[in-house]
Every structure is written in C-alpha cells, then in structure tokens.
Amino acid sequence: MTNIQEIARLAGVSTTTVSRVINQHPYVNEAKRKEILKIIERLDYVPNSNAKSLKEGMTRIIGVLTGTYTTLSTSFIQAFNTSANKHGFNVMLFITNGDRQQELIALEMLRSKQLDALICLFRTNEWKVIESYTKYGPIVTWQRLVSDTIPSVFMDHYKGYTLGLEYLYAKGYRRIANVFSSKGLNTPERVRSYHDFADKYQLKANSFPDFHDKLTIYDGEEVARWWIGQNDRPDAIACSNDNVAAGLLTELRRAGFSAPGDVGILGFDNTELAHLLDLTTIHYPANKQAENAFYIILDMLGQPAPEVHTLEFELIERKST
C-alpha cells in the first residue's frame, strides 16, 4: 500500500510537504514540487479517501433517494449530479422501489457519516421518520413538504396547471377534459386549479369525468380510446404529463384523427418525448430545481453556495394545440 509517507520518504521530504503539493498549497519549492509529482506519478499514488474523510469529517458523497428511475427523475438526478461534481461531490444513488428497508439503509449511512447529505425525491417511510434523521445531516426533498428541518425545492403545480389552462382558453378551447396523475401531492393542486379556472370563465364543470392515476403512455392510449368513443367530445385534453399526451396523440393518429385538428393536446414537464412529438407542454424546470437542491445542501453544509435560481413554469407552444 503506497501512502503519503512512502512518497515523502522517497522524495526525502516530510509528509506535510507532500500533502501541500497534493492539495495545491502555496509555499512549496518548485523543484521539490516537480520531484514529488514525478514520484506520485511513478508510484501511481492516490490519497486514501477514507483517511481524508475521517480527517475532514466528510465524505463528499451525497445520497439521492428515489423510488424508480423515470424520465423526470432522470433529468433531475443528472442535473444534480453535474452540479455536485462541479463542486467536488459525488452522488450515491438509491433506488428503493418502495422498499422501506432500502430507504433506511441510506438514512443510516447519513447517520454513520458515510453520506454528507441526502436528497429525497421519493420516500416510503413516514416523514416523521425521515425528519428524525435531519440531525445527522442535511436532507432536502423534491416533494411538496413544509418543514422546518427538510427544505423542499418543490414547485407549486397550481400555477403551472393554471398557466396551461389559461393558454388553452386563449386559444379558444372551451370544452377541456383533465387527465390527472396519481393521488400524490400535485394532483390536488391541479384539481383545484381547474376548478378555479372553470369558475372564473363560467365553464360547465364536470362535463367530462376527471381521469385519475394516469401517467404512462398506455394510459394515454386508453384516454384516446375513451375520446373516440364519446359522442360529445372535449375539444382539448390537458394531460398529467408528456407520456400520457404522447400515448394519446399517437393512438388518435392510428385511428385516423389528428391534433390539433380534432382535439387539442397539452402535455406537462417538457420532456424529450414532447419535443419529439411536437407536443405543446408546460416546461417544468427539473434541472434548475436540482441545482437549487444542491445549492441548498451546500449551504447547509456550511460551504459557500451560489444563489438559488428563481423557478418558473413556462408554456412551450408546439403543434398539438
């Protein structure tokens, strides 16, 4: 095992000097620095991370807790990862698949100092349980949560959904059907958004049944078949996400219909799929949220952190409306 002492011995200097070279401290003789670097190179020496972690009191590893690896979480995770790397942190991914035990493993790693912080995209254990771990290190979430100890980079979907509905209204759509996603934290906000919207414009509410728990491409196809089967069809469909909108659009096309010719389709999230299929959608800045999450963690770790971004939903007009 080649360690810093061996390098020091070979270079005829003290470990301090070697450490200085490694960590780019000033005040080290240029000739010695060159020599030391050469020996490091020759022996293929790398500082032992564990020793460093022990000494520094941190591992520079941040855990990311998620349930599944979906399109949206992917872009969040990637952006988070990029930010973290830029600041010398690495990311440890935990895909729990809803397993409480798996989630606890990550939490325990925070407790035992193997992780400096945790970002929670999804949780299985009660918030109370997760909150009880905040004393061991920063925990930040992407979910809707108001907590003193767990900051959230959540965005209010009421605003985002309203943005979409107002756009549809402006385009002349009046008979709008809603496809909602799972009974999570955002759906109630979207439901409320639609109700307020319908009130505001005196639209006949409940002319169509609300869809719920629709989130996959297949769900979108199902909605398409429903639409086809109606006598009195909606003139626009606001979808829970781009997947649903994509399934809806392609299934309608298979049946010989078109959008926006026969019906307007609005996606949500602005994923690659929306781009691919030219779906009008609401841009949900997951990557910026991820950066914010990292900045918040950085700040909580007492490190200098950039200012967080202000986040805005944005309507991306394409060709499905």
Place this chain on the structure above:
Amino acid sequence: MTNIQEIARLAGVSTTTVSRVINQHPYVNEAKRKEILKIIERLDYVPNSNAKSLKEGMTRIIGVLTGTYTTLSTSFIQAFNTSANKHGFNVMLFITNGDRQQELIALEMLRSKQLDALICLFRTNEWKVIESYTKYGPIVTWQRLVSDTIPSVFMDHYKGYTLGLEYLYAKGYRRIANVFSSKGLNTPERVRSYHDFADKYQLKANSFPDFHDKLTIYDGEEVARWWIGQNDRPDAIACSNDNVAAGLLTELRRAGFSAPGDVGILGFDNTELAHLLDLTTIHYPANKQAENAFYIILDMLGQPAPEVHTLEFELIERKST
C-alpha cells in the same frame, strides 16, 4: 460528536470494551454490556464509518456500473443488492448514460478506496481502460468478456436461443421469423444459433428478413404491423426479449389476430411482462447471475463465499405458442 471514547468514559470502561460490545465479541461482562448498550442508546451513538473503513481497509461498498436502468438490469441490480446486504455490504449505483467521465468517477473511487469492488453491467470506456483498474480492486462484469483479470457472469445466448428454436420446431413451427436486438454481444450468437438451426432442419433460410435493433414494446408493435402486411406470413416469431413480444402480441390483438391461433410468439428473459401476458419465453436467470457476481467478488476480496450457482436457460411454456 459522540464517539467511542465518550461512551467508554461514561460507562467507566475502556474503549476496547465498548468496541467489543459493539462488535459482539465474547468475553464481556454481562452487566457492563447492558450498561454500555444503554448509554449507546441514550446518546444515540453510531460508530463512524470512515474511521472503521480506514482501520479495516475497506468500506464495504460495492459500485454497480450501468448505462441505463432497464427491466432486466433492474432485476440484476436488485438481486445483487440483496445478496450484498445479506453479507453486510452496501451498493452504490452509477448510471452513466453512456458518459465516459461518469464511468471514470466510479473507477477512480475504486482506486481511492472508496469502493471495495465494482460490478460492470455496461461500459463506455474501452475494456483496456477498465482492465487497468483491476489492480485497485475486483471488477466483475455481466457482459461477454474473456479476461484474466475481469471475471464475467455472462451466459452464452447461443444456447438459450437454440433452446427456444428447438422448442418451436417441436411444436410444429417451420416458418420462423427472428427479431434481434441491438448489435451488442449477444445478437451475433443468436444469429449463429438460428443459422445452425436452419441448417440442421433444412429450413429455407432467409424467407423473412431478420429484424435488428428491436428491443422496445414499440418495436414489437412495428413487427406486428409488418406481419399483418405480409401475404406469406411466418407461423412463429422469436423475439429479442419480452418487451418486443409483448408489443407484438398486443398490437396483433388490437388488429383482431391472436396468438398462438394466427402465429406463435416466443419471448426472451422471462420478465414480469411475460408473466402478465402469458408469453412463452426463455428464462434468463439474471438474479442468479447477480448472486454469482457477488460471490465472485466476495471471494476475490478474500472473504468466505458461497459456491456459485450453475446457470441454465429454461423454457417457460405459456400461452403464446
């Protein structure tokens, strides 16, 4: 920061005794043990992993390197994770999305002792690069690779595919079309398998074009539309995986056809989807391979390891043939 010394001080014993209690060593007075445990509980003490890692020379973390998170890799990773946990190891997941740099991060963590070993489901850098890291710790792969330094838990797809073809033949199918997956390492073996099979039974080769790069449900649907459009249809289709078979089956059904009534469909992998849709398929024991991968690593780490499983493809007959 509550450490082992504080516990020792409070209990009026030495750190050695506390350490013994924590690590369940014998020879410690029962009364003291109880008392120490009580104090540990009260102070909410956890041993610092970094100190332990430094002392023991290992972190008990194994990295899993993958490109994307797909159905098949999921079952591998989960099985690997379970095995690892059972032996006191944790798993750090790296989803590279084909980014060389991301892969190097994992490799470097092995070098700097943050990882005890690496399991490589997918690689982006050249094997030569990856091989150069084997001197820092065990690296095991799931891909086809013959190497002195990187053991593989790969299974020969020639055998698996032949198993399926022979089964189709026995069931009376003579006009078999092949749907292959990406130009990876297994496809050539499958192609070879079909050629040998066709030779053996004097089947007219190339009566149908081989499909390539088909691996999603959508690809399967595309194959269905092709099949429907043919005058002279194959009587069976051997699919690259269960996804394709599923897309094929459901799209045929939408068009009013059935399997095995109109055509036999054979999947591959035996995933949940095959179960769900009653697809005849080839069981590919990814979970056993994962356990083997872990056992090999355990052995390479000089720890006592169970015997590896012998792996066999298995034909799962359901209702699509």
Place this chain on the structure above:
DNA sequence: TTGTATGCGTTATCAT
C-alpha cells in the same frame, strides 16, 4: 474478563 498502546493515512497547527 479488561485495559494500554499502537496504527490505519490524512491534514493542520505550530514551530523553525
């Protein structure tokens, strides 16, 4: 059955 002393590999303080 228990304690003392040492080392794992670093970084940082304080002299020089």
Place this chain on the structure above:
DNA sequence: ATGATAACGCATACAA
C-alpha cells in the same frame, strides 16, 4: 519554505 507532531475514531495485539 519546511518539518514534527497531534489529531480524526476505531479495532486489536498484547499484557495483565
């Protein structure tokens, strides 16, 4: 500009 030395928190060889 450089080096001795003391931590960081733990496990263990050895002594008692």
